[in-house]
Amino acid sequence: MKTIKNKTVLITGASSGIGEAFAYEFAKQGSNLILTARSEDKLNFLASKISKEYKVKVSVFGGDLLQKETPYKLYNQIKEAGLSIDILINNAGFGKWTNFLDESIEQYEDMIEININALLKLCHLVLxxxxxxxxxxxxxxxxxxxxxxxxxVAAYCASKSFVLDFSEALYGEYNKKGITIMALCPGNTTTGFQSVAKAYTKGMAADKPQDVAKQGIKALLKNKSFKIVGTMNYIQSFLPRFLTRKAMINVVSSMMNSKINR
Structure with a gap:
């Protein structure tokens, strides 16, 4: 994409964290917004604040992506409102830091529904x-x-591996048709994720959600297929290329075990 000014952006999980930061960053650059999340009251407050401050159009559609039919309902509501989606930000998602068997299968099913299924459905609908x-x-x-x-963090990270591979594969299919599809890979970020995930991140460096959103938009405009947020995260991303897969598993296992079973 050449510009995001006057484009309409659908953002999932827009009521807080990275989703909220995306809303502000797109609005600053002249984009109109469609915001969705479960917390409709928060969305309405955010919409009022952003529309007044940046003079852009902000529409709100509440919805719970845990419900399998929500992506279809959301898309139909947007169309019925006469809106067209130029950019989709699939931000909604959650994770759990835990010994695998210490979490319920219901939680893992919910995680997969939001992190993978809802994301895939929305891509299929808007493309x-x-x-x-x-x-x-x-x-x-x-x-x-x-x-x-x-x-x-087995189930969460596996779900995000799907997101990465899926996004880059779609980039390969549709980039020549004028569509930029990219995976944004932030590391530890100061959002509500840690509380939901019960993640012990003391001593870990953390990016601000505003920086994540800015880097994501910049990468989109540069037609990137993926973006790793943060210089140190980018450098660390090369480790799997130099270590055997087993060695890499042992490195991560040692680091995470000290945080989960402390």
Whole structure:
């Protein structure tokens, strides 16, 4: 994409954290917004604040992506409102830091529903319209955890590996048709993720959600297929290329075990 000014951006999980930061950053650059999350009250407050401050159009559609039919309902509501999606930000998601058997299968099913299934459905829904226009953008929020197996964060990181591979594969299919589809891979970020995940991140460096959003938009405009946020995260991403897979598993296992079973 050449510009995001006057484009309409759908952001999932927009009520806080990285999703909220994306809302502000796109609005600052002149984009109109469609915000969705479960917390409709928070979305309405955010929409009012952003529209007044940046003079852009902000629409709100509440919805719970844990419900399998929500992506379809959301897309239909947006179309019925006469809106068109130029850019999709698949940001909604959650994780758990835990011994695998210490979490319920229901939690893992919910994680997969939001992190993978809802993301895939929304991509499938918006792509045909983007192809007709010959232009569009999708940012799927993955994680640096997608870059290698992560003991003690097994299901979450595996779900984000799907997001990374899926996004880059779609880039290969649709980039020549004018659509930029990229995976954004932030590391530890100061959001509510840690509380939900019960993640012990004391002593770990952390990026601000505003920086994650800025780097994501910049990478989208540069037609990137993926973006690792943060210089140190980028440098560390090369480790799996130099270590055997077993050695990499042992490195991550040792690091995470000290945080989970402390």
């Amino acid at each position: 045909p319209d983007m192809i007709k226009k010959g232009e569009g953008g999708i940012i799927n929020v993955a994680s640096t955890g997608a870059l290698q197996p992560c003991p003690y």
